[in-house]
Amino acid sequence: MRWLIGAALLCAMVVFGIGVYHAAGYLKGGRPVVHRPTEVSAPSLPGTMYLVQAGAIYRFQHGNFTQITREDGWMQPAASPDGKQLVVVRREPNYADLYLLTTTGKQTAQLSHNSAPGPAEDNHWTFYPRFSADGQTVFYDFDPKDYFNSYRIDLAIFASRLDPTSRAVEWTVPNDYTGGDVSPLPLKNGGLLYTKYSIDDSFQVHSQIWSQNRPRTAGQALTAPALDCGQPALSADEKLIAMICTNGSNQSAELDVATFDAATLTMGSPATLVSRQLVTAPVFSPDGKTIAYLAPSMPGGNFQLWTVNSSGPASVRDITSDLGLDSLSPPVWLGG
DSSP states (O other): OHHHHHHHHHHHHHHHHHHHHHHHHHHHHHSOOOOOGGGOBOOOOSSEEEEEETTEEEEEETTEEEEOSOSSSEEEEEEOTTSSEEEEEEEOSSOEEEEEEETTSOEEEEOOOOOOSSOGGGOOOEEEEEEOTTSSEEEEEEOOOBTTBTTOOOBEEEEEESSTTSOOEEOOOOOTTSOBOEEEEEOTTSOEEEEEEEEOTTSOEEEEEEEESSTTOOOEESSOGGGOEEEEEEOTTSOEEEEEEOTTOSSOEEEEEEEEETTTTEEOOOEEEEEEEOOEEEEEOTTSSEEEEEEESSTTOOEEEEEEESSSSOOOEEOOSSOOOOTTSOOEEEOO
C-alpha cells in the first residue's frame, strides 16, 4: 500500500511538473520577441532619426537601422543645430557623463567627469543634454549635491559652453525632494523651457511645463499642476509645443499639442493627439507636420516608435512592433 501511495504521488509530481513546464513555455512564447533594430526594417520616414536600445545608438534612415555605437550605456542623444554632432549621456552604474559624438558614433570629446575618487555618493549624474540654438552651449541636468545629505538627488538644469575654460551656469533651483527640474529645452531667444516638479499640500507630486528668461529667476508655469504635463518638445519654427500629460494617472498618458509664442512665453489651449496609451518622448519632424513618440503596442509591452500628425485629424501610425526602445531617450529627428 505504501508503495502504491508513493508511486501515485510520484506520478502526480511528474504530471504537475510537465504541466508547469508547458504553461511556462506557453507564457514565454506568448511574450513579444525583442529584436535588435538591425534585424528588422520599418516604414520609411523622411529625414534621419536616432534612437536608443539596450545602451546602443541606432540611426534610422530609409526604413533601415544602422548601429553607430556599442551597447555601452549610451542614452539621450541630442543633435547640434547643424546636425553634424551629437551630445550623448553615457550612464555607468554609479554616475553618468556627457560626450560629443559624430553622427557615425565616433567619440570626439568628453564634456564631464563625474566619477569622484572617493565614495560613490560623491559621484554626480548628468542627464537630458540639449544644444543651444547657436550650438555653442549645452544645457543639461546635474545633481549639485546637498552637503547635509549626499544621497538626496534633486536635479538642477545647468548650461556649459563648449569652451572647456568656461564655468557652468546653474539655471534652475529645484523644489526639494521632488527629483528636480528635467528635460531642458533652450529657446532661440535665449530662454528655457523644462519640466518642473512640485509637491502639493496632500503630498502629491505634480509636473508642469515651466519657462525662464534668465538663469536662477523664478520663471512661470505654462501648464496647471493638475494636468501633470512634462517632456516639452518644440517644432523647428517654435510655433507648436508638444507635451506628455498624465492628469494624475500612473497607468496612461496623453500626447497634447498647442500653439506657442516664444516671445511672450505663452501657449494656446492644448489638443489631445494620442490618449489611453503609455506615451512618452515626443519629437517633431523637421517640417513640424509630424510628431514621433514612444509607446508600447500592448499593455506591459516594450516601447516602440510611433508617429502622429501634429495638426488636423490625428492619424496614429505604428512604425516598429518588435523592438525594445529606451523610453528615457527621445528620438532625434533631423532633415536630410
